[in-house]
Amino acid sequence: MKIILLIGIGSFIGGISRYLLSLFIQNKFLSTFPFGTLGVNIMACFLIGIVFGLSERGNFNMEWRLFLATGFLGGFSTFSSFSMETVGLLRDGQMWQAFTYIMSSMVICLLATFIGISLIKLL
Template sequence: MKILLVIGAGSFIGGVGRYLLSQLIQSKSLTQFPVGTLVVNILGCFLIGVVFGLFTKGTLSDEWRFFLVTGVLGGFTTFSAFSGETISLLQGGQYWPAIIYVLASVLLGLLATFLGLWLVKLA
């Protein structure tokens, strides 16, 4: 039961953080391209890499890993919003922006995760 509360608290923090940061970034954008969600997902991938790196070094306990990865970062990053925004772009006939969004999300997300992991290994 304790782990569920830890994950739930982290999910709340991550979900609210995702919404606020995504909205802030999107409000500053001059395009309908989902920049806010893209930035949040890439940042989340980087942070997951950092946390995984810390966990493999033995710096974090299982409870912290559940709180940070499953809770905070699971709530912070959002594949469902990514999917919905991609479908909206496609339904609107915006095929190239949709393709760019999918490729950027996947490739930059993976790169950011590796970068986070690599930076922790350097420390």
């Protein structure tokens, strides 16, 4: 039960943080391109790389890893919003923006995770 509560609390905090940060980022751009979700997902991927890098070194026990990775970062990142925003761009005929969003999400997010893990290995 303790693990379920830790994941739930982390997810609650992560979801609210995602919403607020995504709005903040999106409001900085006068564009239909979903910069808010992209920015949040890049941050989440970088942070999950750090969390797993630290976990591999034994810096986090299982409870902290579940709270941070499954709970907070699971609530913070959002594949469903990415999917819906992509479908919206496609539906609106914004093929180039949809392609750019898909490719930048895949490439930059994977790179961010790799950088997060690599950064911890360097320290």
